[in-house]
Amino acid sequence: MTTRRSFSSEYKLEAVRAAERSGSVAQTARDLDIRPGLIHRWKRELRDDGRRAFPGNGSPRDEELARLKRELKQAREEVAILKKAVGGAGDRPPVSSPSR
Numbered sequence: 512m513t514t515r516r517s518f519s520s521e522y523k524l525e526a527v528r529a530a531e532r533s534g535s536v537a538q539t540a541r542d543l544d545i546r547p548g549l550i551h552r553w554k555r556e557l558r559d560d561g562r563r564a565f566p567g568n569g570s571p572r573d574e575e576l577a578r579l580k581r582e583l584k585q586a587r588e589e590v591a592i593l594k595k596a597v598g599g600a601g602d603r604p605p606v607s608s609p610s611r
Contacts, residue, residue, distance in 0.1 A: 520565035523553045530554070 518526075530539040530550050540547040556564040 523565050524557070526550055527553050527557055 526539065526543055526545070527550060529543075530536045533539050536547050536550045536554075540550055553565070
């Protein structure tokens, strides 16, 4: 019984690029010890989906969660920058002006 191999997105992308450089999917497949059909499928996925090709085992929900975490981190950094720019003015009591 053979075990199913899995390939990282980087491996797939590099295999497609190698096939394009060499001009021969069959030769690249032999060099990598994989079926030519895999490279053809990876080329099609890359062409059809571009950056979203080869997502791995993650779900769209995982992708959204990662995006939201990045946005939250950026917002926290922006808040920290604004607090430094104000110099902690919100921590001090307001200055009263002299009455005339």
